[in-house]
Amino acid sequence: MANFYSVLLTVITLAAGIIWWYDARYKKPARKQRVADEEQRLQQELDAQARERIAPQGKIAEFAQSVFPILLIILLVRTFLYEPFRIPSASMMPTMLAGDFILVEKFSYSLRDPVWRTELLEMNKPERGDIAVFKYPLAPEVDYIKRIIGLPGDRIIYRNKTLYLEPPCVNESTTCPQARVIRENVKEQDIVYFSGSQPLERYREQIGDIHHEILVDPSVAPRTRFYFQQDGTAIDEWIVPQGEYFFMGDNRDNSEDSRYWGFVPEDNLVGRAVFIWMSFEMDRDRDSLLPDWIPTGVRWARLGQVQ
Structure with a gap:
């Protein structure tokens, strides 16, 4: 098996990706529907801040969405291109x-x-x-x-x-x-x-x-x-x-x-x-x-x- 850091990085990247996917697949449609219902009730289009206030994304999902692309790039570079050693x-x-x-x-x-x-x-x-x-x-x-x-x-x-x-x-x-x-x-x-x-x-x-x-x-x-x-x-x-x-x-x-x-x-x-x-x-x-x-x-x- 590869060294501990490679395994750890792979597990964390997969976990972040799964959380992001789950949120986008199951949670995001519900948030969009909640915003649409509110806009229909108010008969006006809401700005970004109002949409976030009405249907906020979970903190964990938000964090996973922000770090997953970075972790994926690091994992791909470290696995297939270059890895630092001391x-x-x-x-x-x-x-x-x-x-x-x-x-x-x-x-x-x-x-x-x-x-x-x-x-x-x-x-x-x-x-x-x-x-x-x-x-x-x-x-x-x-x-x-x-x-x-x-x-x-x-x-x-x-x-x-x-x-x-x-x-x-x-x-x-x-x-x-x-x-x-x-x-x-x-x-x-x-x-x-x-x-x-x-x-x-x-x-x-x-x-x-x-x-x-x-x-x-x-x-x-x-x-x-x-x-x-x-x-x-x-x-x-x-x-x-x-x-x-x-x-x-x-x-x-x-x-x-x-x-x-x-x-x-x-x-x-x-x-x-x-x-x-x-x-x-x-x-x-x-x-x-x-x-x-x-x-x-x-x-x-x-x-x-x-x-």
Whole structure:
């Protein structure tokens, strides 16, 4: 089932629509007849205020009539077009920071109903390098955001903090692709990111047609003992099943992703992150009297298209 807010919005919109319909179908004709009878008795046409005084619309019906079109537009946009999300953690640094507010394009992969998430119309297939929101396979009520690394049939290797990708062999009569190193070069440290007091190393990768940056913590040893173990493969190797995808965070040593819990079914995909529409700084001294959720500033330079 879709998340709580989608279900709640759907229920409220339906309730408002039903109240409005019931009032228009059964109550409004009676009000019109009451006004007509009064006009016939007075032998004159009444103005709007007089009609409202003689046959007033119920407050609940009036409220439902005013909010239903707005709720319906919000529901349609949120379900089929764009939905806002907030980045809660550092797992996608440096591409996305905690405090970023993004728009997720819901029609990137498919159109689904807002309650049971049944696919109504298939759109495009996910591509390597997409940053996508998906339902966490171990707890579908939770939304995660990571980068798509592996498509169905891909062989993924993450060994000694180096990513290798081997696409599937499409045509056996031709030379099959070989596993290749994805990481390219060290990025100049114009901005230094930290994990605690430890500065993180910055690299550049290309996944599909997407160039992006990643962070690696040199003080953290590979956590291979915690990796999700797929039958028939090495401990740091995975072959993506059909209908599923392999996700990783750009902050490689601070991301709980497919390396640890496995693959994401296609039905769990919510949409593709396309735009950062707001970014708040949340840095505050420990002795501050203000709550942690109050922003300390706006990162205007971060607003724009997601890469």
